Amino acid sequence: MNKINVGVVDTTFARVDMGKAVIHEIENETTKVNLIRYTVPGIKDLPVGCKILFDKEECEICIALGMPGPAEKDKVCAHEASQGLIICQLMSGKHIIECFVHEDEGETSDQLIEICDDRARKHARNVIRLLFDKLWLQEHAGCGIRQGFPDAGTIKS
Amino acid sequence: MNKINVGVVDTTFARVDMGKAVIHEIENETTKVNLIRYTVPGIKDLPVGCKILFDKEECEICIALGMPGPAEKDKVCAHEASQGLIICQLMSGKHIIECFVHEDEGETSDQLIEICDDRARKHARNVIRLLFDKLWLQEHAGCGIRQGFPDAGTIKS
Amino acid sequence: MNKINVGVVDTTFARVDMGKAVIHEIENETTKVNLIRYTVPGIKDLPVGCKILFDKEECEICIALGMPGPAEKDKVCAHEASQGLIICQLMSGKHIIECFVHEDEGETSDQLIEICDDRARKHARNVIRLLFDKLWLQEHAGCGIRQGFPDAGTIKS
Amino acid sequence: MNKINVGVVDTTFARVDMGKAVIHEIENETTKVNLIRYTVPGIKDLPVGCKILFDKEECEICIALGMPGPAEKDKVCAHEASQGLIICQLMSGKHIIECFVHEDEGETSDQLIEICDDRARKHARNVIRLLFDKLWLQEHAGCGIRQGFPDAGTIKS
Amino acid sequence: MNKINVGVVDTTFARVDMGKAVIHEIENETTKVNLIRYTVPGIKDLPVGCKILFDKEECEICIALGMPGPAEKDKVCAHEASQGLIICQLMSGKHIIECFVHEDEGETSDQLIEICDDRARKHARNVIRLLFDKLWLQEHAGCGIRQGFPDAGTIKS
Numbered sequence: 001m002n003k004i005n006v007g008v009v010d011t012t013f014a015r016v017d018m019g020k021a022v023i024h025e026i027e028n029e030t031t032k033v034n035l036i037r038y039t040v041p042g043i044k045d046l047p048v049g050c051k052i053l054f055d056k057e058e059c060e061i062c063i064a065l066g067m068p069g070p071a072e073k074d075k076v077c078a079h080e081a082s083q084g085l086i087i088c089q090l091m092s093g094k095h096i097i098e099c100f101v102h103e104d105e106g107e108t109s110d111q112l113i114e115i116c117d118d119r120a121r122k123h124a125r126n127v128i129r130l131l132f133d134k135l136w137l138q139e140h141a142g143c144g145i146r147q148g149f150p151d152a153g154t155i156k157s
Numbered sequence: 158m159n160k161i162n163v164g165v166v167d168t169t170f171a172r173v174d175m176g177k178a179v180i181h182e183i184e185n186e187t188t189k190v191n192l193i194r195y196t197v198p199g200i201k202d203l204p205v206g207c208k209i210l211f212d213k214e215e216c217e218i219c220i221a222l223g224m225p226g227p228a229e230k231d232k233v234c235a236h237e238a239s240q241g242l243i244i245c246q247l248m249s250g251k252h253i254i255e256c257f258v259h260e261d262e263g264e265t266s267d268q269l270i271e272i273c274d275d276r277a278r279k280h281a282r283n284v285i286r287l288l289f290d291k292l293w294l295q296e297h298a299g300c301g302i303r304q305g306f307p308d309a310g311t312i313k314s
Numbered sequence: 315m316n317k318i319n320v321g322v323v324d325t326t327f328a329r330v331d332m333g334k335a336v337i338h339e340i341e342n343e344t345t346k347v348n349l350i351r352y353t354v355p356g357i358k359d360l361p362v363g364c365k366i367l368f369d370k371e372e373c374e375i376c377i378a379l380g381m382p383g384p385a386e387k388d389k390v391c392a393h394e395a396s397q398g399l400i401i402c403q404l405m406s407g408k409h410i411i412e413c414f415v416h417e418d419e420g421e422t423s424d425q426l427i428e429i430c431d432d433r434a435r436k437h438a439r440n441v442i443r444l445l446f447d448k449l450w451l452q453e454h455a456g457c458g459i460r461q462g463f464p465d466a467g468t469i470k471s
Numbered sequence: 472m473n474k475i476n477v478g479v480v481d482t483t484f485a486r487v488d489m490g491k492a493v494i495h496e497i498e499n500e501t502t503k504v505n506l507i508r509y510t511v512p513g514i515k516d517l518p519v520g521c522k523i524l525f526d527k528e529e530c531e532i533c534i535a536l537g538m539p540g541p542a543e544k545d546k547v548c549a550h551e552a553s554q555g556l557i558i559c560q561l562m563s564g565k566h567i568i569e570c571f572v573h574e575d576e577g578e579t580s581d582q583l584i585e586i587c588d589d590r591a592r593k594h595a596r597n598v599i600r601l602l603f604d605k606l607w608l609q610e611h612a613g614c615g616i617r618q619g620f621p622d623a624g625t626i627k628s
Numbered sequence: 629m630n631k632i633n634v635g636v637v638d639t640t641f642a643r644v645d646m647g648k649a650v651i652h653e654i655e656n657e658t659t660k661v662n663l664i665r666y667t668v669p670g671i672k673d674l675p676v677g678c679k680i681l682f683d684k685e686e687c688e689i690c691i692a693l694g695m696p697g698p699a700e701k702d703k704v705c706a707h708e709a710s711q712g713l714i715i716c717q718l719m720s721g722k723h724i725i726e727c728f729v730h731e732d733e734g735e736t737s738d739q740l741i742e743i744c745d746d747r748a749r750k751h752a753r754n755v756i757r758l759l760f761d762k763l764w765l766q767e768h769a770g771c772g773i774r775q776g777f778p779d780a781g782t783i784k785s
Contacts, residue, residue, distance in 0.1 A: 017770030142174030299331030456488030613645030
């Protein structure tokens with residue numbers, strides 16, 4: 001069986017190498033996937049990066065990794081990148097799992113690295129589920145699943 | 158007569174299973190519909206989820222269920238998702254009923270669950286009306302109909 | 315001569331029946347138009363409502379009527395709807411006259427009803443002018459014409 | 472030689488007739504242009520107005536004139552219109568020079584009229600340069616050129 | 629071997645000539661590139677400027693240089709321009725490296741000029757890397773690379 005191409009798009013701007021964590025996680029979980037990594041300068045370059053992987057590299061899905069800085073301007077960049085990723089998905093009819101970690105999400109370096117690693121690995125598993133195990137997702141609908149933090153869980157009456 | 162495919166797209170991020178409420182409501186109301194459920198990780202994955210159901214599963218309409226968290230960042234995600242759902246509708250020429258409940262809409266867990274259930278069921282009925290009973294909608298134009306809360310009603314002079 | 319199809323798209327969410335005012339105004343002004351009314355649940359359903367009227371009902375122009383609530387969240391919905399209406403126009407190459415009244419524009423119920431009625435009727439006349447009397451618009455360029463309120467007028471030195 | 476069609480799109484909402492200033496300026500500067508004026512009700516009608524001039528009237532370029540009011544709501548309208556103008560340009564592969572004057576840019580009526588006139592005339596000249604004299608623009612790259620106000624100039628070390 | 633066309637799109641609004649710095653940097657680094665400069669009036673004209681270079685001048689990549697002013701209104705313009713640049717990239721399937729310097733990023737004229745020069749030259753090198761040396765980018769993923777300022781570096785535990 002042919003392997004399925006999966007794009008891993010990340011940036012030189014990010015201060016943690018989440019692409020590496022994604023690749024480890026996916027290679028550890030499955031042999032049915034061919035990973036194509038594409039590194040772009042910044043977060044706003046991610047949408048076209050995914051577009052190129054969909055169009056030129058026949059990727060079936062992408063994961064887009066970004067790490068916006070703490071300033072207000074950085075929030076705007078992340079917002080623009082997110083809008084672009086959504087439009088790219090609609091143009092391609094394919095999923096892009098957005099995995100962004102804001103630099104102010106962690107209070108210490110260790111905390112931030114932990115969030116990045118956890119979110120990257122969990123979203124890597126979401127990529128695999130969207131390809132091979134959609135039932136898992138359906139069975140966890142409304143379960144308050146989180147990435148980067150512990151699950152929030154279902155709200156109980 | 159062939160059944161009409163209706164997409165129910167929801168998330169593992171949500172903390173209440175609104176998809177279940179939608180499915181109960183629609184199955185209770187009509188036998189003319191074939192429900193296709195598709196669960197994605199988060200709210201920003203909903204637009205392409207609907208696009209895939211329109212393109213690959215021949216859905217005539219979708220309902221998109223999401224539950225943004227209480228933080229400012231979550232509001233931005235909901236905004237991006239809403240924009241994507243509107244663009245998806247324009248690309249497909251088909252309705253997506255957006256049914257979002259913000260986690261801060263209810264003050265207690267019970268209240269939040271009640272809002273989710275009410276909004277999901279009422280919007281499920283809107284899906285059915287858009288398919289089979291557009292006259293009901295027209296007869297209630299300007300009537301201040303609400304989902305999740307009691308109707309606001311028409312403003313009287 | 316064949317009549318021209320004009321779409322009137324409104325919502326069950328609105329608390330004043332502006333569609334009725336539009337229909338009265340247009341029927342009173344011209345017999346050259348065939349009105350097609352389409353009522354959707356909320357303001358964010360208006361863009362695809364217009365798209366469907368352009369594509370399936372051969373409308374030459376639409377008027378989109380909405381009444382966002384007073385909360386911040388409602389302003390965001392109105393913003394998303396407006397963006398969608400603009401994209402819909404660009405995709406179709408046809409005008410959609412947006413006629414929104416924010417629930418906090420009037421201080422009393424009577425005032426709000428009056429604003430709705432005035433804005434709906436004046437924008438109904440704009441629809442007619444875009445179809446049959448573009449010269450009127452050109453002759454009033456820069457004249458500070460308003461809908462819902464008295465004209466602001468041209469600024470004099 | 473055939474004249475080049477240039478669209479002048481303005482609104483009845485504006486309180487100063489900038490279209491007139493644009494037409495005077497262009498007619499005074501060149502005889503190689505055929506001006507097509509199209510007046511729409513408000514600022515959010517400008518994008519499709521330009522689209523129609525590109526598609527139906529074979530315009531090579533448009534200038535879009537608008538005058539948003541001073542309220543927060545008006546700023547949002549201007550933002551939506553600007554986004555639409557950019558999308559319209561990308562769809563058409565043609566320039567639209569946006570010439571907006573916010574009603575709160577001037578402190579007195581005279582000041583506001585002066586800003587409108589200056590910005591309209593200078594942007595009219597930008598239209599001509601984009602058609603016939605791109606070198607002028609290139610030679611003034613980074614020169615801090617302004618419209619509506621005196622040039623800011625190049626920053627000197 | 630045919631040279632690759634690279635677009636350099638800048639504005640007359642900017643107060644520093646970043647286009648010149650980009651051209652110096654690229655001509656100094658490689659002879660495999662043919663530079664096409666296109667100067668437009670303002671930042672919101674950049675997206676269609678790039679679109680024209682992609683469609684009419686067969687550019688493989690563009691760099692878009694802009695310098696928004698310090699006012700709130702200027703931030704909105706920059707946001708609209710960024711959104712347009714992302715949509716343009718998605719339509720073309722080609723990269724546009726956005727190089728914006730906000731006028732309030734530097735406290736003195738000298739500082740601002742230095743930021744402009746540094747960001748322009750470093751982004752010029754990013755253009756070259758995207759064309760000829762994608763491996764460099766991949767090897768620097770997550771390294772906290774910055775333009776206009778010193779690199780932030782990888783976060784260490």
